[in-house]
Amino acid sequence: MNDAYIIDAARTPRGIGKAGKGALSELHPQRLLAQVLEGIQQRNDLNTAEVDDVIVGCSTQQGKQGCCVGRMAVLDAGWDTQAPGFTLDRFCGSGITSVNLAAANIMSGMADMNVAGGVEMMSYTGTLKGDSLVIDGGNPHLRDIHAQPHQGICADMIATLDGFSRDELDALAVESQKRAKHAIDNGYFDKSVLPVHHLDGTLALDREEFPRPGTTMESLAELKTVFSQFMDLPIDGSGETFNQLVARAYPDMKINHVHHAGNSSGVVDGAAALLLSSKEYADSQGWKPRAKIRAMATVAGSPTLMLNEPVPAAQKALKKAGMTLNDIDLFEVNEAFSVVAAKFIRDLKLDPAKVNVNGGAMALGHPIAATGSILIGTVLDELERRDLSTGLITMCTGGGMAPAIVIERV
Numbered sequence: 001m002n003d004a005y006i007i008d009a010a011r012t013p014r015g016i017g018k019a020g021k022g023a024l025s026e027l028h029p030q031r032l033l034a035q036v037l038e039g040i041q042q043r044n045d046l047n048t049a050e051v052d053d054v055i056v057g058c059s060t061q062q063g064k065q066g067c068c069v070g071r072m073a074v075l076d077a078g079w080d081t082q083a084p085g086f087t088l089d090r091f092c093g094s095g096i097t098s099v100n101l102a103a104a105n106i107m108s109g110m111a112d113m114n115v116a117g118g119v120e121m122m123s124y125t126g127t128l129k130g131d132s133l134v135i136d137g138g139n140p141h142l143r144d145i146h147a148q149p150h151q152g153i154c155a156d157m158i159a160t161l162d163g164f165s166r167d168e169l170d171a172l173a174v175e176s177q178k179r180a181k182h183a184i185d186n187g188y189f190d191k192s193v194l195p196v197h198h199l200d201g202t203l204a205l206d207r208e209e210f211p212r213p214g215t216t217m218e219s220l221a222e223l224k225t226v227f228s229q230f231m232d233l234p235i236d237g238s239g240e241t242f243n244q245l246v247a248r249a250y251p252d253m254k255i256n257h258v259h260h261a262g263n264s265s266g267v268v269d270g271a272a273a274l275l276l277s278s279k280e281y282a283d284s285q286g287w288k289p290r291a292k293i294r295a296m297a298t299v300a301g302s303p304t305l306m307l308n309e310p311v312p313a314a315q316k317a318l319k320k321a322g323m324t325l326n327d328i329d330l331f332e333v334n335e336a337f338s339v340v341a342a343k344f345i346r347d348l349k350l351d352p353a354k355v356n357v358n359g360g361a362m363a364l365g366h367p368i369a370a371t372g373s374i375l376i377g378t379v380l381d382e383l384e385r386r387d388l389s390t391g392l393i394t395m396c397t398g399g400g401m402a403p404a405i406v407i408e409r410v
Contacts, residue, residue, distance in 0.1 A: 001108070001109075002107050002109055002278050003107070003278070003292055004102075004103035004106040004107050004276055004277075004278065004292070004293045005276065005277055005278070005279060005282055005289035005290075005291065005292050005293070006275070006276055006289065006292075006293070006380060006407065007044060007277055007282060007287050007289055007290065008040055008043055008044055008274065008275040008290070009273075009274045009275075009373075009376065009380055009381070010036050010040050010192055010194050010272065010273055010274075011036060011192050011193060011194065011270065011271065011272035011273070011373070012032060012035065012036060012193070012194060012196050012270050012271050012272070013189075013195075013196070013205050013208050013209065013270070014208055014266075014268040014364055014367060014374075015123070015196075015204075015209045015210075015269045015270070016209050016210055016266075016268060016269075016365075017121070017122030017123045017266075017267035017268045017269050017365070017367070018123055018126070018267070019123045019124065019126065020123075021123075022269055023204050024121070024123070024204055024205055024270075025121070025123035025124070025269060026198070027196070027269075029058075029064050029065045029069055029073075029119050029121040030064070030069055030072045030073045030076045031073075031076055032196065032271045033056065033069065033117070033271040034073045034074075034076035034077035035077075035194065035196055035197065035271075036117065036194060036271050036273045037054070037074065037077040037079065037115065038078070039194040040115060041079065044275060044285075047080075047285075048074075048079035048080040048083045049080035049083065050112075050113060051080075051083040051084075051113060051115060052105065052110075052111035052112060052114050053084050053085065053086070053102070053105065053115075054071070054073075054074050054083060054084065054086075054114070054117075055070065055085075055098040055102050055114060055115070055116045055117075056069060056070030056085060056086070056087050056098060056116070056117055056118060056119060056369075057087070057089070057094025057095045057097060057098045057117070057118030057369035057370070057372070058087050058088075058094065058118065058119055058120065058369045059091050059092070059094055059120060059368040059369040060125040060368070061087060061089060062125070063124070064121070064124055065119075065120075065121065065124065065125065068085070068087050069087050069119060070086050071086065071087075073085065073119070089369070090397055090401065090403065091135070091368070091397040091398035091399060091401075092336060092366070092368055092371060092372070092395055092396065092397045093298075093372060093396075093397035093401060093402060094118050094368070094397075095117065095369055095370050095371050095372025095373035095376075096372030096373070096375075096395060097298070097403045098116040098372075098373065099116040099274055099372070099373060099376055099405060100296040100403060100405055101116065102114035102115070102116035102276050103116075103276055104296065106277065106278050107293075112278050112280070112281040113275070113277040113278070115274070115275055115276070116273065116274050116373065117273030117274060117370065117373040118271065118272060118367075118370035119270070119272075119369065119370050120269070120271075120369045120370050120371075121367075122268060122269055122368065123269050126267070133150055133230070133233065133235045133236070133242075134148055134149065134150060134235050134236070135148055135151075135398045135399065136148050138236050138237070140238065146303045147245045147249045147304050148245075148303050148306065149242055149246055149304070150227065150230055150242065151306060151307065152227035152337065153230060154305055154306040155227070155259050155264070155336070155337035155339050156225075156227050156228075156255050156256065156257045156258060156259055156339075157246070157253065157255055157305060158305055158308060158339050158340075158343065159258045159259070160253065160256045161253075161305075162339070164258065164339050166258040166263075167217075168342060169258055169259070169263045169338035170217055170221070170263055171217065172263070172341060172342055172362075173215065173220060173263035173362045174215055174220065175352075176335060176356065176359045176360050176362040177211060177213055177215040177362070177363040178213075178359075179356065179357060179363070180208070180213070180363035181211060181213040181363075182358075183358035184207070184211065188358055188381065188385060189381070191381050191384075192377045192378070193207075208364055209268070210266045210268050210363070210364060210365040211359075211364060212262075212363070215262060215363075219262070220260070220262040223260040223262050224260060225257040225258065225259060226259060226260050226261060227257055227259060228255075228257035231243045231246075249304045250304075258339075259337050263337070263338035263362055264336075264338070265334070265335055265336050265337065265360075265361035265365065266363070266365030266366060267365065267366075268364075268365030268366065269367055270365070270371075270374065271367070271370050272370045272373035274377060277289075289410050290380060290384070290409065290410070291380050291383075291407040291408060291409050291410060292407065292408050292410050293405065293407060294321040294390070294407060295318070295321035296317060296320070296403070296404070296405050297316035297317035297320055297403070298313065298402070298403045298404070299312045299313045299316055299402055299404075300402075301400050302400050303400035304400070306399065306400045307336065307340050307396040308343070308400070309397075309401055309402030310333050310334075310395060310396055310402045310404070311343070311344055311347045311348060313404035314331075314333075314348065314394050314404050317394070317405065317406050318392070321406045323390070325348060325349075325350065327390060328354075328390050328391065329388035329390050329391060330357060330379055330382060330386075330388060330390075330391045330392075331344075331350060331354055331355045331356070331391070331392050331393075332355070332356060332375045332376075332392070332394075333355065333360075333393075333394055333395060334360065334361055334366065334371055334372070334375065334395035335356065335362045335363075335366070336366060336396055340396050341355065341356060357382060358378060358382060371395065372403070375395070376393050376405065376407065379391035379407065380409075383407075383409050384409065388409070389408055389409050390407070390409075391408075392404065392405070392406050393405050
């Protein structure tokens with residue numbers, strides 16, 4: 001089996017994901033991702049005619065994000081028409097899965113050089129009209145087998161079952177904001193972040209737009225829980241409420257609602273891409289690989305609780321790599337909700353100082369299918385900055401899944 005190497009990682013800053021308000025919200029999703037592809041090409045003098053594939057995660061593939069945004073962004077970036085592209089959806093995990101597939105193709109010997117990443121314009125997807133607030137597509141047969149509540153309700157269910165208090169989860173959110181501010185102030189993201197421009201060439205955004213560095217425990221205490229307000233809502237045309245849906249699987253559960261806007265991931269726009277190749281192709285181009293893919297894994301579990309799989313995903317990836325938790329220098333677990341990171345740290349008995357060291361999605365935002373690719377680049381940059389060796393990245397996804405990847409600097 002060949003080794004797969006990360007040559008470069010680039011991304012946009014994350015813009016507030018509200019139509020007409022966020023700095024990126026007027027851009028087309030294809031154009032947003034294309035600007036990252038342009039940056040990857042220019043930074044590496046990339047011969048785009050030799051790209052074996054461009055693998056792009058995008059979760060809401062409708063309207064402007066439909067029509068195979070991966071291939072369309074390749075064309076929009078002005079790459080050679082011989083460069084193919086496709087689009088995949090593993091909900092929030094799409095940006096890790098795209099990288100894992102790109103690496104697997106290189107490891108198998110079927111590709112020499114791939115680009116992988118993701119894009120999500122939540123300012124756009126928030127304007128789309130849907131018939132259901134759940135992810136089962138309104139399928140009554142599936143719903144009879146597996147009740148799948150809104151992810152925020154799942155987070156509150158897990159906090160209830162595992163005994164996490166609001167204060168514990170708020171404290172993690174405050175720490176995320178502090179770490180993000182420190183990272184931004186000290187330029188820790190500068191290596192990967194590319195400025196984004198409007199069609200007329202004017203600057204759209206060159207910095208993170210979402211963080212709220214003044215967040216305190218006191219300011220979070222003033223926020224109302226969000227998902228308690230969902231419980232009596234009809235979830236689709238059937239008229240069933242979230243209370244009834246939860247009761248299908250947990251008839252006796254009294255949910256302690258603890259998540260709110262401050263300790264949940266932020267709604268943002270963003271895109272990211274990584275350049276991967278074999279060692280032989282890298283040598284032929286004069287590239288110096290930055291990291292090697294040590295292992296990849298994907299697991300699945302309860303679709304009702306939905307968010308619990310990062311721990312087993314990390315364990316599976318470590319087993320495939322022949323490593324232990326002690327072999328990992330830095331961990332990144334997406335802060336979809338505070339309880340996800342809290343449970344990951346507690347269940348694996350990790351030193352919190354090694355997890356999400358530059359803040360996470362509670363501070364910086366979570367552009368769904370782009371986030372996984374962003375996190376891989378973030379860990380790689382930080383390993384280099386600290387002169388450390390290994391990183392593990394994982395995240396929960398809708399439907400009760402989690403991809404994971406272990407990288408090692410070279």
